[in-house]
Amino acid sequence: MTHSSHDNALFSSVPGLGVIIMAAGLGKRMKSSLAKVLHPVAGRPMVLYVLDIACGLAEQGVAVVVGHQGAEVRKVVEAVGGQVAVAEQTKQLGTGHAVLQARPVFTGVAHRRPTRYLILNGDTPLLTEATVRDLLAMHDAQGAAVTLLTAVLADASGYGRVIRQRREEWPQGAADNRVQSIVEDKDASEAERLVREINVGTYVVDGEFLFPALDKLDPRNAQGEYYLTDIVQMAVQQGRTVSALRLRDIDEGLGINSRVQLAEAEGVIRHRIRERWLEAGVTLRDPASTWIDAGVTIGRDTVLYPNVTLEGRTVIGEETIVHSGVRITDCRIGNRVEILDHCIFRESQVEDDSHLGPFVHLRPGVAVRRKGKVGNFVEMKKVELGEGSKANHLSYLGDATIGSGVNIGAGTITCNYDGYRKFQTVVGDGVFIGSDVQLVAPVTVGQGAVIAAGATVTQDVPVDALVIARVPQVTREGWAARRRALQSGQTPPPAPKPVSPVKTRMSAKPAKAASKPKAAARSIKKKQPAVQRSKRR
Template identity: 75%
Template sequence: MTTRPVTPSCIPGLGVIIMAAGQGKRMQSKLAKVLHPVAGKPMVLYVVELACRLADRGVAVIVGYQGDAVRAVVEAADGRVAVAEQARQLGTGHAVLQARPIFAETPAGRPSRYLILNGDTPLLTETTVRALVALHDERKAAVTLLTAVLDDAAGYGRVIRRRRDEWREGSPENAVETIVEDTDASPEERLVREINVGTYVVEGEFLFPALDRLDPRNAQGEYYLTDIVRQAVRQGQSVAALRLPSIEEGLGINSRAHLADAERVIRRRIRARWLEAGVTMRDPDSAWIDAGVTIGRDAVLYPHVTLEGRTVIGEDSTIHSGVRIADCVLGSRVEILDHCVLRDSRIEDDAHLGPFVHLRPGVLIRRSAKVGNFVEMKKTELGEGAKANHLSYLGDATIGKGVNIGAGTITCNYDGAHKHRTVIGDRVFLGSDTQLVAPVTVGEGAVIAAGTTVTQDVPADALAIARAPQVNRAGWAAKRRALLAGGESLPAANKPASSKAGQPRKASRKSSGKELPRRPR
């Protein structure tokens, strides 16, 4: 195990073991339970991050089902976390036992006590865990466990005390005697509403010898971690318990319903944290903010904003309604108007986007640039102060400072087999309905006339025009209106008349001795 730097928040002598080996069958999923995301982050990472803030003698994560995938997620989050595998699922006690070789190699010395956590408890708070460790130290206990009281305790391990008619913290007559799993409980024990949350602090010298003595003769045929409580009592050692005032943070996620509940709680906490940090939310309940998002002071979020992944919002920026931003970095004083979708892009200070802008991955919007209605961009840099205000597609392009992109401009970047780049120099003016067939370069200061299809490089300061010449036919419209007003029929546009043999023949341009106006071309 790699030595972890000790920080002021670490608890001296504490090692942490996280159980993350289970499949989670009730989730009805192909994905291991602990990898299901809560507020955009795999639930196991909430537990790993909590453990890393507290332990100075190392963190071990026990993996099993889809172990390679869980290992990859955990090690990517913190390379100093050690991972052990539970190859056979033989119970929680057997899972914890797999951590022994890891802590035997700890350079800083073996832990004086172990914190044991479940990888499916993302709601557990640091405040609660610190209180649990403090109680353990105060009582000089061999085992200290976290408990809660439920109206319906079915399915959970029951905490059995010497006297259960009234509960008083620390009272000798209320001392914990044992924990009985639901499947092994007697009818009387099933009436107990105090449950084991599954979070423990265990003395270092007691833990692994107690695990070696576990007996799998029970309803599940497994090595129960909870049996170490009975062992401690038999040895005359103290077993302490900390009762949660609210069950919310203690229960593990075992179903999709639990997952949805956890999502609501985590997102509520996230919103509260950013409100406290100086972010304005017009309708906090509708703001959807992932755990990895960072928001600057005095930013404003309008209703129904979604911020995902590792998004960063700068100070004094404003995000209007219906906007979805994923893995983007926004500078200060950026304004995003309604109904934009931005992904994996960077927007510098004072830029203005929207409404209805779509930024695909790889876009860079420089300072004070503007992107307007119904503009889509991909792998494109829009220069400082440049404008693309209307109805354009800009892909695989580099666009310089002060450029004006006319409405309807398209960079034709794909030839059916390969993508090609378009380069537009500083201060270029592109007229409306311009197509740039890549690869092509437009030099600085050039002007592209409206309706032009650019297929060749344009020199700096040149005017490029590529379109058919306009033809005006005098009086055509007046003649047409006169014929229609007189009730005379006009020949079908571009439709040849049929001969008796079924072959097309030329339509006559004469009717009643009058020449019909030609269609404009």
């Protein structure tokens, strides 16, 4: 597939750009023990959406400023690797103070001296890279000291207001987007509160202007904090340009400050994900009920029925069919696989042309090899099911290696746990296991062996052997009739005369006298000397 020049621009870094992400906030309105930026949106911590944009744009590195639960946030962002560095804000003294903590990341290394900085919030997962590139383009085109992203809301209460210069104050030839100041909601006058244009919290700032301006911040305000927004007025006072780009889609500016906003963001992200896979050739029978996490990959011509949930880093191959009520987490599913209704898979692998379900539970560590079949109410854990092998009904298989072409009968159980330790079961190729079999681990069943129904196998089985391990059947004729009579107070019928099992089997055939040759042979055997008998033995 080829990309246009516009597409190539979306995948290239911006020369001279450094990125700062503010991720230190407590998030009191979330009412959570988890740091706000770590709350998941479509299966990913929200800060990672912003970090993706930063890593795609920054040529001069990315600094993530952490604070509340800093160790946990650091662990998540450092796992991204690359040019991401972490700065710490030990005391939350405002957004200006937070950005100031990133200075050592960029000034401590000679080659990291950005010509401009992109400042992002870690709680804006809906922001897109295309919008940020437009913001950067405006900043460069207008030679601005500060360029900010704004949105116009029907109800702007609670947000910082963007106060623009009056038209008569614009310099000759200036663009019509000049900004005079940003006023925080708690510091706004009644007239300023009527303004519906709000500050989204995304900025591009000139590299030589940013940190000197931050050093001059004054915390004398309603919050007693160092506001990053005050650098806008500083730039205006210096006669420098402050530009603003209004969002076309206000959803992109949604910052997550509450559980309500988290749910709204989740809905937007999941809608975007569904649209992306529909455009990539995946069929969603009911898109609204299909939940696909951001880290999932799906092959072309795969069909997802209603109420399917795909989570984590799951990979689904091509031409696979996933029926309703299925939940798959961190699994690799091959091509042309069919998964019937109400299955749960986790951290497992299913190879091409396999058939699973309904009601199959794959716990972590399962590998179903090519053309495997796993059916109704089968649970598996840490099992390799060989190519073409079948476990079609009502079985538990745990800690086992099962060869190719094996039949697992209904009700088969691997007894892998003795109360203290787990043990392995090994089943060779081509083994036939009947119904209701217990394989008591550790045990090995040799290739081609047959295990009869109802057997409890406690010892290794040789290649091509037959194992029968069951109690002989006892039949008591008339027992049920006598029991019913006793329960109803009636006189029970007399018990029939006991008949030995041997006589019962022989009674079906007419009795024959022993032939003379056989009788003669017995008489000769009795007359043989002791020495000869011992030789025969």
